[in-house]
Amino acid sequence: MEPILKARGLVKRYGKVTALDRCDFDLLPGEILAVIGDNGAGKSSLIKALSGAVVPDEGEIWLEGRQVAFGSPLDARGAGIETVYQTLAMSPALSIADNMFMGRELRKPGVMGRLFRQLDRPAMERFAREKLNELGLMTIQNINQAVETLSGGQRQGVAVARAAAFGSKVVILDEPTAALGVKESRRVLELIRDVRARGIPIILISHNMPHVFEVADRIHIHRLGRRLCVIDPKDHTMSDAVAFMTGAKLPDGVEEAA
Amino acid sequence: MEPILKARGLVKRYGKVTALDRCDFDLLPGEILAVIGDNGAGKSSLIKALSGAVVPDEGEIWLEGRQVAFGSPLDARGAGIETVYQTLAMSPALSIADNMFMGRELRKPGVMGRLFRQLDRPAMERFAREKLNELGLMTIQNINQAVETLSGGQRQGVAVARAAAFGSKVVILDEPTAALGVKESRRVLELIRDVRARGIPIILISHNMPHVFEVADRIHIHRLGRRLCVIDPKDHTMSDAVAFMTGAKLPDGVEEAA
Amino acid sequence: EVSACLITKTDTNPFFVKMKEGAEAKAAELGVTLKSYAGKIDGDHESQVAAIEACIADGAKGILLTASDTKAITDSVKAARDAGILVIALDTPLEPIDAADATFATDNFKAGLLIGQWAAAKMGADAANAKIAMLDLAISQPSVDVLRDQGFLTGFGIDTKDPNKWGDEEDPRIVGNEVTAGNEEGGLKAMEALLAKDPDINVVYTINEPSAAGAFEALKAAGKTALIVSVDGGCPGVQDVKDGVIGATSQQYPLLMASLGIEAIAKFAADGTKPAPTEGKDFFDTGVALITDQPVEGVESIDSAKGLELCWG
């Protein structure tokens, strides 16, 4: 099957630090691809390169077979790639609804919207409330609260709800459940399955092995800035995966890089 | 046994939102107390009140039987309470070593240190490197890197290493493993056990039930801004705990608050 | 090749702009290289010190200086003279006056005095119950500001108390002092404020003609008239005298000062002679004349037609 999103030889250096070291990547249509690896292995750098948030120093990216070069996250979003970054990318002083609709605001119908470009706040707030309820984030008492006043987990929930609601081709989630509670994490996993059911492939970065093995179709193991191997969760145990990603074992047919 | 840290009737309001609603708290000497609860239940608000980062609107706190009122985190630290906040409290532009020793820098021995108050950088860097290695954070390539250039997990590792290294009476960890990998999380759990072995009690906030049940001596379940109950992990299953904290079940002898 | 420096207080006030033009014209005529410097704001002493240092570094033959701080600049002037440079004070004498090799100046106190005397005579008996608005330059009270203000009050017959400071007078005829920065905007705002304080103002002293024009706008908007007096004698100002906006103004001659200064430097470079002061004074007086179309008894004046011939831009 032709990958929907493909990258070859990505390199990203930060001063002395090499975050991506000739890294390859493939995402197949309709799949949930988990990316796992040690802290600092370069997972976030990889998805930043794929989503236009950083421009890689070297390497090429293809979306649906066409080579692309995203100059900004907006380009990637225009191409249908929606991302939840580890830093969440929220404007702290703005409200939940403002944040969810940032860059794609709804306007009032009729002349107020067309001519005076007035925002349709009630509609946006309704939508936001709905999406948060889907995630079970009902402890949010006030939909007009500024994001900076939310608890860590609530904030993450808002970011995930945003990506899931708007993604059209690829949804990328960088540790979406890191700060979430048991209940909320479960809802996110269900949401991920829902999104896949809509035919949209997902890239999921997570350190939670049980979750990864539960939902992933394939697992990309990242080590020292590059793809070590891709495994099928049905063929390997969690223990194997952990051993590969920490360098305790080498997968078959792969040699430790020089 | 007399609690080493005790609180009664803590209340904290943020505008319309009540984050702590007449909350009680007890930490016994030498124990690992886990605090669990939904997102937004008020766990972080609780530990902020205990560590001086916010001043509660009402309520009282006792440390080793003496009533205390911390006006700032420094007061609490002076009293021996060391905290890892969920937001990590790092200065992004400063180096790892600078951050670890913030507020308790080492000075050069001899006249350079005493008179010219020169920092002993090599010693601080050595110490920082050592503590990070203990946590297995060896992917940090350069100990003089600014904290803002670290990956999310690396940053968290630095914060945990700081608290563990300097805590003397109580160590508080707010979701210390949220962004950490499998290997690094394991190391943190070991570290928590080490700290307890030194006789220092620990408050651990975490959404990771297996970890909580593995290390905790007692579990404080937080719900809707107050302590719902305290359970012993040996007497209850994880499933029970999850049911209590999400409100699916009520523990014996507790009624849902009005 | 002879090189000279012109250092003015600012280079935004038309007075100094014209002074510079006069100097440049003369310098071109005599083949002197002229470099101009100026303070950044009114009363900017440091920039003038820096400018003198630059002139010394540059090996200039002479410096024409309108000092912002007439006492403080003397050290730098001494350094320049020690370096063999002829220093001529323009417009404002230094303190002491012999700190410079020569001084080509108008007497700002006298300029103020003339308009004060004119206003008092014009009002006649009403002068005893005049309501006077004083529109000054800046709160730092540079010396022109003080001299013109105190000259006016003296001419009008008001006790100036400390003659080195404006604003300390207690005469009830003074409605208030306001600063204007010497431009239309400042004149307008200051006049509006003073009118709010007392709508019956009938005499307006202004530091220069742009601020007088601003004050006139405020009076016009309020539907009032008053006797406006000013100092400078620039062409727009004289035109305003002709149009009846300003009652009288004291005219000074910056072009003359500048061209005389350049000539003196050229002469000094050629044969080392220094210019001599006006007989009976310790400086070379370039003169001041009262311009008004409503002459009064006892104060010598010329009319605006004559003033327009003599005006400096």
Added chain:
Amino acid sequence: MADEAKAATSYEAGLKGASSRVAEFHEDTNTLKKIQHWLHQTPSAVPMIVLVVSLIVFGLLSDNFFKATTLSTILQQIAIVGILGCAQTIVILTAGIDLSVGAIAVFSSVLMGQMTFRYGLPAEVSIALGLCLGTAMGAVNGFLISRLKLPPFIVTLGTWQILLASNFIYSRNETIRSSDIGEQAPALQFWGGSIEAGGVKVLYAVFLMIALVAIMAYVLRSTAWGRHVYAVGDDPDAAELAGVQTKRVLIQVYALAGLFCAIAGWVMIGRFGSVSPTASTGQLGNIQSITAVVIGGISLFGGRGSIVGMFFGALIVGVFEMGLRLVGTDPQWTFFLIGVLIIFAVAVDQWIRKVAA
């Protein structure tokens, strides 16, 4: 393997029947609490209160203060600062700062005047050209700041000097006299016209300022562009990642600020009658407008505050200046007291916010 994973999360069984109650807490409903909440929600209310208090104090201190003419004079004295404040507000909301506002205003007014009087263009054409040129000056600031990523403070410090110097060089320091403009190009003085009601004159310029503030309040609150301005100031990286075209927004903001400054320049002609390159606004317009913005409760770090607050901020300064003059202190003492009162106004603002938080 997946089964193994299932086992590892079996404890989630406890979730079944989880409560879906939204946390709700009792709310204090006494009047004081309500006022506090309202203050908290309405950032421009605090400067308004400071304003009202100072009005009352000066009213008590001076008999002349509460006259209609005095109040209309205050309004007309802040008209220009208010318009420059609109420019400054949008810039500061993006965490920038514009030191060149006054210079753009003065240079635009000089350009409008000179195009009419030096080149003989009809006044209307000169005005249109002047507004375009002002916008262009702002856009240059925006370009340097967003594309070359230079700090706004230093860029506008540079353009401030450049524009002010250009202004003096181009105008040859010549003032165009009020009577000449009145005769030959009255359109330039349009905003100096006034409406009279009951003996009180209110300048068109005052209405223009209020209209601009109202329009910008609407734009900032109720349009997507306005939200983007806030987002860019709040956290530019986050805004960029969230899909805001931060660079475009920045250029637009500075260009719009330039337009407002040019409008202020046009208003200056109406207000002062003449066109003068030495107008103090060129030097002081930036500090004055920043003062209004900050007293109005807008954060210099961007992303927080409302333009209506800026309007009250400008009014507070205007009221202080006029009030002190009427009470009759000499200019040096006025200068002193305005310094004291600026600090005092912000301290009161901060105190009310703290009480209300």
Added chain:
Amino acid sequence: MADEAKAATSYEAGLKGASSRVAEFHEDTNTLKKIQHWLHQTPSAVPMIVLVVSLIVFGLLSDNFFKATTLSTILQQIAIVGILGCAQTIVILTAGIDLSVGAIAVFSSVLMGQMTFRYGLPAEVSIALGLCLGTAMGAVNGFLISRLKLPPFIVTLGTWQILLASNFIYSRNETIRSSDIGEQAPALQFWGGSIEAGGVKVLYAVFLMIALVAIMAYVLRSTAWGRHVYAVGDDPDAAELAGVQTKRVLIQVYALAGLFCAIAGWVMIGRFGSVSPTASTGQLGNIQSITAVVIGGISLFGGRGSIVGMFFGALIVGVFEMGLRLVGTDPQWTFFLIGVLIIFAVAVDQWIRKVAA
């Protein structure tokens, strides 16, 4: 139960034998890369390069430029801005700004002079008192900013006005003449003394400035206090949580800035000979010092940059001003070109950083 928990994390068995290799990547070692890396590590290098280039350009344009006297004149012209820049640097590192630096300097110099001449105190006592009073003025700023949590911009805007007005009122606009000081209180003029070597005079003031920059560079880099200053500017909440006494640090920073300003005031007496309340440093000192700081690559948002950069920044401005004077541009054009060059210097800085990143 704990056993259940064990089972849930059984997959961690895979950790056994985990590699403990530190990630290491090949490093490019060619010279260009090394230079880039060095530039990246040394934030003050960029202004230094701009400085060297401008020195060369002016050297080519004017014969008189590369004379020892010219260069020593440039140094003495920036001495005061350099000292004020030290004050401004520490304040800006805490994400603050101090608009009152110039006013404190001038007022302190007036106080030193008047205490000697009006009250007849010995010059040394007056100097000590003047330095204390300057420190106190700074401390008041610090108090208002840290305790009352008022924005630094507005606090120092207020104290700027207050101190400047006090200065004029207190001094009664009187200049104390150089010859009087020379006779009666030569200690006041101490920093105007000079060392002559090979016909070139270098003022003590220049050495003082360099010493202050060196000391502060050491303090900021190598003491705990210096690190705290950076931490407070970087993220005050984080610093507070991490155990920095942010309020105390802020007060200390502003008080120290006040002391530096008072020192600058003393130096002013030496440099200008006389004590003049109208010295334009009172009005312009803030913008000049901020310009030096920003050209020196220090972020106005706090926490980033080095004081040595500020020194080069001040030198760049000094070199431009002197160079343009010698080339003989007229003042408005000088003003214009300095504006251009400020933007240019920062653009080059930004470009080099980008290339080096």
